[in-house]
Amino acid sequence: MTVWRAFKRDRLxxxxxxxxxxxxxxxxxxxxxxxxPDDATIAVHPVDGLLAPGSGHWFGTDQVGRxxxxxxxxxxxxxxxxxIEVLVIAAxxxxxxxxxxxxxxxxxxxxxxxxxxxxxxxxxxLLSLALAAxxxxxxxxxxxxxxxxxxPWYTRLIRAQAATVxxxxxxxxxxALGVSHVRILIRHVVPNAAAPVIVQASLDxxxxxxxxxxxxYLGLGAQDPTPExxxxxxxxxxxxxxxxxxxxxxxxxxLVTALGFNLIGDGLRTIIDPRQVLHDRGS
Amino acid sequence: MRQRGAFVATIAIAGAxxxxxxxxxxxATSPPPATSGGGTTATTPAAxxxxxxxxxxxxxxxxxxxxxxxxxxxxIALNNIYEQLTRYDSTTKTVKPLLATRWTPxxxxxxxxxxxxxxxxxxxxxPVDAASVKASLERTIKLGGGAAYxxxxxxxxxxxDPATVVFHLKYPAPLDLISxxxxxxxxxxxxxAGAGDLAKWFETAKDAGSGPYTVASWSKGQENELRLEAxxxxxxxxxxxxxxxxxxxxxxxxxxREQLLESGEATFxxxxxxxxxxxxxxxxxxxxxxxxxxQNLIAFLNTASGPxxxxxxxxxxxxxxxxxxxxxxxxxxxVPASGFIPDGLLGYADGLAYTQDVxxxxxxxxxxxxxxxxxxMTHANGDADQDxxxxxxxSDLAQIGITLNVxxxxxxxxxxQAKSTNPxxxxxxxxxxxxPDYADPFSWFTNLFHSASPPYFNMSYLNDKAVDTTIDAxxxxxATDKAAAETSYAGLQKTLLDAAVAIPLYVQTYQRAxxxxxxxxxxxxAYSNVVFIHELTPTG
Numbered sequence: 001m002t003v004w005r006a007f008k009r010d011r012l013x014x015x016x017x018x019x020x021x022x023x024x025x026x027x028x029x030x031x032x033x034x035x036x037p038d039d040a041t042i043a044v045h046p047v048d049g050l051l052a053p054g055s056g057h058w059f060g061t062d063q064v065g066r067x068x069x070x071x072x073x074x075x076x077x078x079x080x081x082x083x084i085e086v087l088v089i090a091a092x093x094x095x096x097x098x099x100x101x102x103x104x105x106x107x108x109x110x111x112x113x114x115x116x117x118x119x120x121x122x123x124x125x126l127l128s129l130a131l132a133a134x135x136x137x138x139x140x141x142x143x144x145x146x147x148x149x150x151x152p153w154y155t156r157l158i159r160a161q162a163a164t165v166x167x168x169x170x171x172x173x174x175x176a177l178g179v180s181h182v183r184i185l186i187r188h189v190v191p192n193a194a195a196p197v198i199v200q201a202s203l204d205x206x207x208x209x210x211x212x213x214x215x216x217y218l219g220l221g222a223q224d225p226t227p228e229x230x231x232x233x234x235x236x237x238x239x240x241x242x243x244x245x246x247x248x249x250x251x252x253x254x255l256v257t258a259l260g261f262n263l264i265g266d267g268l269r270t271i272i273d274p275r276q277v278l279h280d281r282g283s
Numbered sequence: 284m285r286q287r288g289a290f291v292a293t294i295a296i297a298g299a300x301x302x303x304x305x306x307x308x309x310x311a312t313s314p315p316p317a318t319s320g321g322g323t324t325a326t327t328p329a330a331x332x333x334x335x336x337x338x339x340x341x342x343x344x345x346x347x348x349x350x351x352x353x354x355x356x357x358x359i360a361l362n363n364i365y366e367q368l369t370r371y372d373s374t375t376k377t378v379k380p381l382l383a384t385r386w387t388p389x390x391x392x393x394x395x396x397x398x399x400x401x402x403x404x405x406x407x408x409x410p411v412d413a414a415s416v417k418a419s420l421e422r423t424i425k426l427g428g429g430a431a432y433x434x435x436x437x438x439x440x441x442x443x444d445p446a447t448v449v450f451h452l453k454y455p456a457p458l459d460l461i462s463x464x465x466x467x468x469x470x471x472x473x474x475x476a477g478a479g480d481l482a483k484w485f486e487t488a489k490d491a492g493s494g495p496y497t498v499a500s501w502s503k504g505q506e507n508e509l510r511l512e513a514x515x516x517x518x519x520x521x522x523x524x525x526x527x528x529x530x531x532x533x534x535x536x537x538x539x540r541e542q543l544l545e546s547g548e549a550t551f552x553x554x555x556x557x558x559x560x561x562x563x564x565x566x567x568x569x570x571x572x573x574x575x576x577x578q579n580l581i582a583f584l585n586t587a588s589g590p591x592x593x594x595x596x597x598x599x600x601x602x603x604x605x606x607x608x609x610x611x612x613x614x615x616x617x618v619p620a621s622g623f624i625p626d627g628l629l630g631y632a633d634g635l636a637y638t639q640d641v642x643x644x645x646x647x648x649x650x651x652x653x654x655x656x657x658x659x660m661t662h663a664n665g666d667a668d669q670d671x672x673x674x675x676x677x678s679d680l681a682q683i684g685i686t687l688n689v690x691x692x693x694x695x696x697x698x699x700q701a702k703s704t705n706p707x708x709x710x711x712x713x714x715x716x717x718x719p720d721y722a723d724p725f726s727w728f729t730n731l732f733h734s735a736s737p738p739y740f741n742m743s744y745l746n747d748k749a750v751d752t753t754i755d756a757x758x759x760x761x762a763t764d765k766a767a768a769e770t771s772y773a774g775l776q777k778t779l780l781d782a783a784v785a786i787p788l789y790v791q792t793y794q795r796a797x798x799x800x801x802x803x804x805x806x807x808x809a810y811s812n813v814v815f816i817h818e819l820t821p822t823g
Contacts, residue, residue: 065612224670
């Protein structure tokens with residue numbers, strides 16, 4: 001309840017929450033909200049290509065006559081799906097490794113962290129690009145390619161948290177009382193590590209959506225006719241000077257969604273993990 | 284887009300056949316060069332004396348400098364550096380003089396005598412004489428690369444005097460037309476390298492042509508890739524206003540190409556998107572040219588393996604496609620195809636277009652034993668027009684219950700996969716452009732539909748002896764009896780379309796945008812994307 005009150009006081013975070021809520025609702029209700037749901041899948045209407053925004057098509061049509069509003073609305077599904085897939089994979093891989101490295105320490109911790117460092121040594125987007133180029137371009141493979149670059153951040157984050165908890169007095173006491181490692185991990189380490197993971201994941205949502213859009217823009221992510229905002233920007237890039245709406249609306253969708261997630265992430269960080277804010281501001 | 288690679292001469296030699304009497308005598312005596320670049324050479328007082336023509340190309344320019352084997356985009360530069368014996372004028376549909384001022388075939392069409400232009404010299408300073416014509420063409424034929432197959436009819440070449448070249452043919456062939464080819468018909472100084480290796484000499488960005496321009500510098504992989512300078516002793520002269528410098532610039536992004544044109548940093552763009560072209564047309568500083576080309580986009584259906592081995596499924600695919608929709612989506616950059624031969628070439632016929640009939644296509648699929656058909660289609664990566672066509676075809680085939688997986692690939696990957704010795708690795712549908720090496724439809728049929736093992740450009744993998752026999756007679760028929768050739772081409776196209784071996788999707792319209800300061804430009808689709816720069820006049 002305290003968190004919610006603090007959250008409500010942060011107007012920017014509230015704005016972010018509203019944006020994210022709208023995006024989520026749009027993603028869920030897209031088939032009912034979209035004026036031409038078939039245009040999100042396989043339908044084309046070439047003779048209606050590049051119609052300007054108007055009463056028939058609020059966001060205009062693309063080169064093969066598909067309703068852009070429909071594809072922008074369905075694009076929310078694609079972007080959220082990729083973001084959720086990436087963050088779930090990153091958390092499922094990164095958290096156990098981080099906990100193990102932090103709690104066990106020693107050689108096990110060193111080996112895990114050196115492997116993590118190897119992945120972190122590559123620029124994230126470059127590694128994603130390389131992987132996506134090797135895999136067949138698709139939404140799922142884009143999610144896999146991004147996940148490979150994303151999990152090490154979670155490992156590093158959790159490791160620090162787990163090491164701190166492992167060295168704390170109450171954990172030492174619990175060990176002395178004969179509590180098992182598994183129970184210590186479940187009861188003490190994981191709950192303590194959850195907060196920074198939530199903050200990080202909320203911050204990462206926007207980043208993943210942007211990275212996925214970048215991959216699709218470069219032809220390495222979603223493929224036509226999948227409605228994906230980055231792909232839509234790619235398909236309309238030569239039209240920007242002559243038919244602005246083809247690029248502008250999916251571009252705005254990316255901008256607004258990424259902004260919403262970043263605002264909500266910043267707000268959560270301030271509330272849940274104020275030390276990091278102080279650290280950031282002081283640095 | 285079709286990228287031309289080393290060509291196997293045997294493919295086309297197999298298509299060239301026997302005898303008959305020569306029915307038509309072509310002769311030209313007028314001295315001026317072909318006016319494919321417009322031929323307007325009027326001098327204007329404001330004309331600059333040191334103008335540069337900057338050509339923006341969608342593709343990189345040079346893959347080879349060897350005029351014998353070059354078979355790719357460098358043709359846009361080489362046709363300004365080298366010259367052929369003749370040049371085809373697509374406007375008048377006639378062969379015009381170039382390095383030869385006249386030519387005469389014998390009555391049986393097997394001996395052709397060319398008289399050379401006096402005063403022409405190579406950039407090495409050596410005169411263009413009969414011996415150099417013989418030497419350069421013999422080298423081209425011997426190397427057998429690129430489009431050298433065109434010369435398959437040539438038996439021997441005689442040089443009775445320095446101004447006369449006599450070709451003795453094994454069978455009648457339209458040698459005046461072949462001599463005008465955009466590829467492998469260049470005359471060059473074979474002694475340019477002295478005792479050295481001529482092929483290696485060429486690959487150091489040197490040239491030995493007789494054309495108006497010579498290579499000044501080449502920066503491989505750079506945006507400003509190739510610079511040419513005027514050859515002062517060019518036989519066509521430099522009186523009046525001419526572009527003295529030429530820059531070939533590789534600019535991939537259409538928006539950048541348009542912006543460079545608008546800003547005056549470029550003179551000519553070979554291709555913009557249809558939308559940018561529309562914008563350029565209304566620009567105060569630009570002018571434009573639109574012309575139906577000899578370049579068509581073809582979808583080749585795999586007749587040898589996979590679901591499309593069944594002719595009824597192939598017919599269903601052909602009937603499912605929304606052809607007017609494709610033309611509409613391309614916004615003026617394409618016109619409907621009628622058969623495989625574009626309008627303007629021998630053998631073109633109306634009424635050879637497929638018409639969409641979804642109901643019939645569905646019934647063909649339903650009658651088939653195959654269920655849940657999935658097809659793989661490959662096309663050139665980065666070609667926006669082909670992306671659009673793929674999107675439309677995917678939607679059209681979904682309507683008849685066929686799933687189309689589209690794979691945009693780099694040309695070499697697409698081609699290698701199609702030529703794989705393992706049929707399972709090959710695609711079901713292969714999409715590529717085709718345009719002729721010289722202004723004649725023969726190359727479509729000998730390259731694309733004649734049986735070939737291993738496959739080269741025969742991406743339908745057709746192996747039909749009757750079709751082969753008809754194709755083998757075409758070149759001879761063209762030289763001796765054009766009416767018979769027309770009939771053969773019409774029958775052949777009908778056979779191929781009835782069997783749905785391949786689908787002609789559309790004929791491209793060449794949309795050029797260029798500076799208002801350029802005077803005299805006329806597109807010549809027989810020389811795809813070539814601008815004959817010496818024939819233009821800078822006016823501002």
